[in-house]
Amino acid sequence: MSDKEMNKIANRQVMCEVLTEAGKKSKDLLVLTSDSRGSASLVPFAEALPKQMIEVGIAEQNIVSIAAGLAHSGKRPFVASPAAFLSMRSIEQVKVDVAYSNTNVKLVGISGGVSYGSLGMSHHSLQDIAVTRAIPNLQVLLPADRHETKAMFQALTHSDQPAYIRLGRNPVQDCYSDANYGFEIGKAVTMKEGTDVVLIATGETVRIALDTAENLMKDNISCKVLNIHTIKPIDKEAILSAAKETGLVVSIEEHSIFGGLGGAVAEVLSEVADVIHKIIGIPDEPAVTGTGLEIFTHYGLEPKSFGKIVKEMVAQKHDKTGV
Amino acid sequence: MNELQKKALEIRKDVWRMIKNAKTGHTGSDLSCADILVSLYYHVLNVDPKNPKADDRDRYVQSKGHAVEVYWAILADKGFISKEELATYSQYGSRLIGHPNNKVPGVEMNTGSLGHGLAVSVGIALAAKLDQRSYQTYTLLGDGELAEGSVWEGAMAAANYQLDNLTAIIDRNGLQITGKSEEVMRVEPLKEKWEAFGWQVLEVADGNDIESLIRAFETPHEEGKPKMILAHTVKGKGVAFAENVAAWHHKVPTDEQYEEALVSLNQQLEVLEK
16 A cells, blocks of 8 residues: 555544544533643644543543542543553552442543553553453453544443543554444454454454455465454454354454453353464563564564464464365 | 430441451441541431432542441441341342442442542542532541552642532541551641642541531531541540550450440440430
């Protein structure tokens, strides 16, 4: 794809547009930031709806508790704070004040994964999916592109359940042509049909899976691509049927190989026999630093390296099954 | 006032009975804040057991969640739950667990982990400001709890948002599990600290004296400031052998101690009856 065709709109900008539109319709919709309105691209919201923007300062524990108190009083707060802090520094407030008290707080982890590539492990959020999905009563979502971000946030403005949503910092290439594909929380999307292997991805790795699938067609490998935009509640049926159709699952995520998308998929697959599953993600180490793309490339989270692994796995499967 | 003092003694009897029967509980912590809760629930708070979710109700969040037996006893006495249900406290499957539980009518938020209640109350009070509603928000903190950094995040925000519809109370009994609070972690000078954070601070020299407490509750907020009632209390208040003894933080009475406690509380009730 040429530069001219590249999408320049970051998911966070789309979030701002959806929240501004919804906020104009309902004064109960609030946005809370921890000195993070710029990083979250929420300045236009603050300008359009200053009374619905609550600044909490650099205090990530406080922002979650205050949001819980607001939600308990009938407000619909969206907390936007860096994923690295929101999913770690604030996690007890998330567990107790949001999940346990069951307050309708939407926790938006911005600049998730390795978005803050060069800033080091303190700013990487590669454990957030593992942590948040172990908390009862909390949904966990990651949009693949700007269109899914739009559909997802439109759904979230109407939902009454607590949720953690991870967004990346930079624009990602489109996976969908528009937002009208029937997004539903908890319902996986089959992005492409295929018979040899199913590539399961979430968030920014969906595009990688799609590009990999396209590349592998040249090698006569047919990949199904499943987008798990909702890691919790996970779409068990979609995963099980895709696994049974192909007998081979390769998952890919911008997260530790422990406890993230791969872990969630493996939990589902543990109920069935004869399915091979490989988890691709960030190994158990402080991730290298650099640009997001450099880090992705370092760990093989790009179509070329990922394609090589998928190809090997498909060959292994054929050796094993003789098909 | 006499009636409220008698009420506080009756509630203390419930607390001793619940903890003795369940063989678990935070005896000392309950007894130090019993008069604060009686002041709130029988004089200050606008709450209705028949309509516990009424829009205009005052909100109470118990940040020191472990002092829950006294809370359950009061909610039962007020009619939010039945008196019989108190017997289920701490039993398998009971909603009367060892910390406030919002499945129980009258409880706003789940607490238990210290250092949450103030910031949650900031959110509740802020919502009232945003919607120009008149309800008041109250939260009770322990003094050991003040070592949690999140308390001070909440303190800062309450003043920043000028929440003069928020009242916090510190149950300053000076003891925590390990011993004297000032030896575990120095938190003084408390009055100056809270004032420096932008709060109006009212000190109550005898935080087990209901009349003094009510006077502090009824003192109007200074405009634009959240209000702190620094109540100097006695841990284990009401029964001599449990007073000011750190070990009674969560000690369970023996049968003999229970009998002795009841005799003492009944004697105090008789004095008030005269």
